[in-house]
Amino acid sequence: MRYGSESAKHNRTPRCLCACSSCAHLMLSSSYDYKMARHTCSACDAHRVMSLFLHRRSDMAFPLVALFFMISARWCLEVAHAGRQVFDVMDFGAIADGETDDSKAFIRAWMKACASPGRPAVVVPKGEYRLQPVVFRGPCKGYMQVRLAGDLRAPDDLAAFRGSHEWINFASIDGLLVTGGGTFDGRGASSWHLNQCPTNPNCKPLPVSIKLGRVRNVTITGVTSLDSKFFHVIIIGSQNVSIHRVTIRAPRDSPNTDGVHIQGSSNVRITDTAIATGDDCISVGPGSADITVSGVNCGPGHGISVGSLGRHPGEEDVRGLRVSNCTLAGTANGVRIKTWRGGLRPGSVVSGLVFEDIVMRKVRNPIIIDQEYCPYSSSSCRHESAQRPSVVKISDVKFKNIRGVSATQVAVKLSCSGASPCHGLELRDIDLTYVKRGVATESRCENVAGGMAGGMLVPPSCI
Known part of the structure; x- marks a missing residue:
């Protein structure tokens, strides 16, 4: 608490009357004169309250102290009640x-x-x-x-x-x-x-x-x-x-x-x-932007997904997603982008996605782009004919420092649309081993038009 020049002049430690109903904090001495000031009382949860600075001089100050306390207590009660x-x-x-x-x-x-x-x-x-x-x-x-x-x-x-x-x-x-x-x-x-x-x-x-x-x-x-x-x-x-x-x-x-x-x-x-x-532990649907996922433990479940997208006309884009420092255990997918077959042009856009620093523990499909998504039986998906591939455009997607154990031999599956191939994909520092010892994991790419890979790559990149 800062004290005024008068306290320094008298070279005495001032005393404070802080009447605040929210903490019932009261310091009172009877033989002090006073001056008015405002301060922030930490004991009163940072409410601005009226305080009374008292300096020893005479016993005449006590009635004024008592009057001030009654007035300020009521005032503080109203302020605290209104705010909390x-x-x-x-x-x-x-x-x-x-x-x-x-x-x-x-x-x-x-x-x-x-x-x-x-x-x-x-x-x-x-x-x-x-x-x-x-x-x-x-x-x-x-x-x-x-x-x-x-x-x-x-x-x-x-x-x-x-x-x-x-x-x-x-x-x-x-x-x-x-x-x-x-x-x-x-x-x-x-x-x-x-x-x-x-x-x-x-x-x-x-x-x-x-x-x-x-x-x-x-x-x-x-x-x-x-x-x-x-x-x-x-x-x-x-x-x-x-x-x-x-x-x-x-x-x-x-x-x-x-x-x-x-x-x-x-x-x-x-x-x-x-x-x-x-x-899905987390699903990011149409019209989402600037999404951050960090420190999430996922499992069981279907993983962390963008989509499903492209099923309905007029869907808005997905732009700006960062998934980092997450652990997935026993999930049906790891990090996934899923779009429906078919759809009306112009399709929506998925771009500016980063998946990094992620641990997979016996996860099926740890890294997957699925642009032929249809969760129903084959008969129910016939209307989503292969003659009508997805029109959702995927670009600028980075998979970085993803490691752990895959429950499927194909640990990286990038299955993009023939109508809208993926652009700007990046695989960097991927280390995914197969749950069956002695069998190497694989990566598969389809309709990936451009991208880059670097650092440790297990399985070897298909980009």
């Missing part, structure tokens, strides 16, 4: 017994917090809360916080989702932090057997667990998403979103339980996160 309001869902009628529908209590708490300035927080204490599909909608006056210590449970019955495509929907919010160590339990096991999407191209998708739609400046950290019915987290039409130290879990055989799907969004960061699912 807390809205506990229990105060709005939540029961937290795992059986009662607590949806209305959550909505009431959210609406009250959303109408408050500063950094209002919706607090969810430990307990089990059953929620119907809910929309936490903005815009809000302040920077919203959700402090989730409890476990949220989705409905088992799909009838509860009539008219809703997601369970928890954060919509049109600028400024949101979700934290607290709690769990979003999608209760997917009750519905996975009803999912027809793995075999039916015209299926109706099951509900997503968490949707971030048209949001900005959002951080989700320190929470768990468990057993989603469909995708765990979808980020769509959003900017500046961070998923950090999140745990996402679903069984290996759970269908379409992608960990995080990004679409039509920019400046998205997924860091230090553990994902184990029955589908």
Whole structure:
């Protein structure tokens, strides 16, 4: 704390009265005169509060000290309350017994917090809360916080989702932090057997667990998403979103339980996160730009994928993706770009991708570009005829320092489109050995029009 020239003049250590309700911090002495000043009180969480500097002179200052304390305490209470309001869902009628529908209590708490300035927080204490599909909608006056210590449970019955495509929907919010160590339990096991999407191209998708739609400046950290019915987290039409130290879990055989799907969004960061699912750990869809994936542990699952792309007309480009310092274990693919056969011209563009510093542990297809993607049976894919190759254009893609063990002999497969060959591919410092000792791994290229390779190359480059 900086002291004024008067304290130096008297050569005495000044004393401070800091009346702040948020920390109840008070230092008081009765035989000091005073002067007014402003300072930043670290004990009061950096709130700007009024302080009283007192210097020993006479006992006459005490009544003034007492008066100042009463006034400043009330003033600080109002400031702190406005800046750090807390809205506990229990105060709005939540029961937290795992059986009662607590949806209305959550909505009431959210609406009250959303109408408050500063950094209002919706607090969810430990307990089990059953929620119907809910929309936490903005815009809000302040920077919203959700402090989730409890476990949220989705409905088992799909009838509860009539008219809703997601369970928890954060919509049109600028400024949101979700934290607290709690769990979003999608209760997917009750519905996975009803999912027809793995075999039916015209299926109706099951509900997503968490949707971030048209949001900005959002951080989700320190929470768990468990057993989603469909995708765990979808980020769509959003900017500046961070998923950090999140745990996402679903069984290996759970269908379409992608960990995080990004679409039509920019400046998205997924860091230090553990994902184990029955589908892609991370999927990057059309219209995505400036995506960072770092420190992700993926497996089981289908790997980290760009796509699928090219199935629908008018899809936007994917530009700017960096995947680094990740580990994939036991996944069906490693790092993958997948585009559908067919499609209408002009096709979208995939460019500016970097996959580097990645460890593969018994991964099938560690490095793969698949421009003949069709996950259905051969009969279902006949409409995606080989006479209509993919029109998605892939260029400027780098695979660097990728090492480990491949569960397939073909460790590098670059199968590009005959209609739009790949350009600007780079393989550098690749070291992928086959799980069967004594058998060498291979690389295969198709319709790769240009690229380069260097450094250690196991298997040898086909570029």
